[in-house]
């Protein structure tokens with residue numbers, strides 16, 4: 510009996526010990542596993558450290574004190590699906606993923622630094638400022654915030670003109686949603702259009718008023734004069750850039766204006782863009798490696814502006830001043846360091862000019878497999894006095910170059 514008692518007691522003791530050991534082991538394991546997932550982990554891929562530092566500086570300038578080094582933050586490359594450029598995971602710590610392909614794709618373009626900053630600031634807006642998407646617009650159609658993203662609005666591209674004077678506004682708005690709209694967002698700007706003198710003009714009133722365009726009939730381009738307008742038929746499956754040299758380049762330091770009327774019949778693809786192009790083209794180059802500014806519209810009443818060295822257009826705007834089934838006059842006016850865009854004499858938009866060399870070529874783009882009509886090709890320059898006026902001479906339009914372009918400089922921007 511006493512033997513049995515001793516045996517049972519011993520058995521219970523051993524079992525209890527096993528249970529205690531097991532509990533202790535499990536507890537230790539839990540501690541070990543938890544310590545692997547450091548809630549204050551700080552791991553930033555070197556590609557992003559500069560942009561994070563800029564964010565911290567901008568925050569500090571506005572009285573915010575973030576110290577992700579001690580509170581934890583992860584920004585890493587990932588392979589994101591569904592056309593996503595960046596993704597913020599609300600974990601502890603916040604974990605931001607940036608699509609490696611997108612990051613590499615934009616790297617080689619002009620303006621890549623601002624595009625990268627805008628993407629990282631957007632994600633940090635989610636992760637550190639707790640902001641969600643905001644897809645409203647300013648009065649000129651610009652996105653109101655760099656927090657635009659998520660569910661598309663009217664299928665509008667996410668392109669945001671995060672450059673120049675707009676950058677300060679967008680950073681202010683990121684930290685304070687109640688920031689006043691910038692002056693550039695106004696549609697009632699007083700644009701001083703006085704003092705511009707005609708420098709070159711073609712009205713296509715007769716064969717002697719067509720520059721050298723009629724001689725450019727070729728297998729890729731049909732050219733003819735029709736009812737006082739020049740008809741151009743692009744027979745290729747790529748857009749054409751048609752540029753003509755100015756006999757005297759326009760100094761980049763001067764104010765100038767370039768305008769042209771376009772009629773693009775609605776039987777064409779409504780998403781095809783057509784419009785003004787201009788820039789400094791080196792005579793030895795094939796053309797497209799040079800910096801070319803563009804201002805284009807389509808028959809969906811959209812307007813685009815940009816430079817072919819950039820990854821994509823600066824932004825996409827809806828413009829009711831575009832009238833279908835008739836001529837639309839596009840005009841761009843360079844005043845100081847800004848370009849002012851007009852459609853049918855209505856002021857639409859302004860932004861910094863990208864070109865830094867004298868403008869020696871102006872022209873227009875013709876969409877692929879399309880016929881377009883142009884009229885009133887006019888270049889003007891602001892002159893200090895009448896003495897500087899140049900005689901209008903159609904011989905100024907002798908040197909014409911025609912270039913097939915692909916649309917790779919107008920990429921679709923990924924969501925964020």
Ligand SMILES: [Zn+2]
Nearest residue numbers: 635658659925
């Ligand atoms: Zn977002």
